Amino acid sequence: MNVDVEKCGDVSILHCGGSLDADSVTGFKKVAYDLVDKGSVRIVIDCANLSFVDSMGLGVLISLLRRARSRQGDVKVASLTDDVRTVFEITRLHRLFDVCADPQTACRQFARNT
Amino acid sequence: MVFDLKLTVQSDTRYLAPLRQLVSAVARLTGRKRFPKRAVTACTLALIEAVDNAIFHAHDRDERLPVTIEMSVGKGAITMVVVDKGSGMGRPAIHAPELQATKGRGLFMMDKLMDGVEMRRVKGGHAVILTLNT
Numbered sequence: 511m512n513v514d515v516e517k518c519g520d521v522s523i524l525h526c527g528g529s530l531d532a533d534s535v536t537g538f539k540k541v542a543y544d545l546v547d548k549g550s551v552r553i554v555i556d557c558a559n560l561s562f563v564d565s566m567g568l569g570v571l572i573s574l575l576r577r578a579r580s581r582q583g584d585v586k587v588a589s590l591t592d593d594v595r596t597v598f599e600i601t602r603l604h605r606l607f608d609v610c611a612d613p614q615t616a617c618r619q620f621a622r623n624t
Numbered sequence: 625m626v627f628d629l630k631l632t633v634q635s636d637t638r639y640l641a642p643l644r645q646l647v648s649a650v651a652r653l654t655g656r657k658r659f660p661k662r663a664v665t666a667c668t669l670a671l672i673e674a675v676d677n678a679i680f681h682a683h684d685r686d687e688r689l690p691v692t693i694e695m696s697v698g699k700g701a702i703t704m705v706v707v708d709k710g711s712g713m714g715r716p717a718i719h720a721p722e723l724q725a726t727k728g729r730g731l732f733m734m735d736k737l738m739d740g741v742e743m744r745r746v747k748g749g750h751a752v753i754l755t756l757n758t
Contacts, residue, residue, distance in 0.1 A: 529644070532676050533637035562644060564672050565729035573726045593665050600736040606723045 551583020682710025
C-alpha cells in the first residue's frame with residue numbers, strides 16, 4: 511500500500527492507495543501514529559484509491575480513531591470505494607467513523623468544529 | 625463442477641495480494657453467471673479473513689506451516705476451504721464485536737459475507753468451509 515500525507519491547515523489528509531490488510535497495517539500504522547504522536551490529531555483517510563480493507567486494516571483504523579479522540583481529535587474517512595463501503599457497512603463502522611463524500615468535505619467539517 | 629483448484633501457501637501475509645488476484649481470475653474464468661460481481665467482493669474478503677486467521681491464530685505467524693486453499697465453483701454455489709495446522713476454535717459464538725473493538729471481526733465478517741461458514745477438524749489440522757450461493 512502507499513500513503514501520501516497532505517496538510518490542509520491543521521488537518522492531515524492520508525491519501526491511501528492499494529490495500530490496507532494484514533500485510534500492510536504495520537507501515538500504515540507507523541505513518542498514522544507518528545502524526546498523532548506529533549500532535550496532528552485531525553486526520554482524514556482518503557480511500558479513493560484504496561481497493562481493499564480486511565479486519566486487521568479496520569482494527570488499525572479504529573485504533574487510530576481512539577488515539578486521535580483521546581487527544582480531542584478525530585479521524586474521518588472519505589471517498590470510500592464500493593468494496594470498502596461494503597466492509598464499513600457490514601461491520602457497522604459507518605456509525606463509528608464520520609464518513610465524508612471527499613477529503614475537502616471532511617476538512618470543511620473539521621473547520622466547522624473548530 | 626465448473627472449476628476446482630487447490631493450492632498451498634506458507635503462513636505469510638505476502639500471499640494475501642496474490643490470493644485476492646486469484647479470486648478475481650477465477651471469477652473471470654468462470655463468468656459472471658457462475659461468479660457474479662457481488663460474489664467476487666464477498667469471496668475475496670471472506671477468503672482473506674480465513675487465511676488471516678490461519679496465519680495469525682492457528683499458526684502464530686510460523687511461516688513454515690502451510691495453509692491449503694481449495695476453491696470450487698459449481699452450479700449455484702462457490703465453496704472455499706481453508707485448512708491450517710491448528711486445533712481450531714471449536715464452535716465459537718458469532719456476534720458483532722463492540723464498535724470500538726480493534727480485534728475479533730474476522731469470523732463475524734465471514735459469517736456476514738457468506739451463506740455458510742462451517743468449522744471442522746480434519747486430518748492433521750482444522751478447516752474453515754465457506755459457501756456462497758449464487
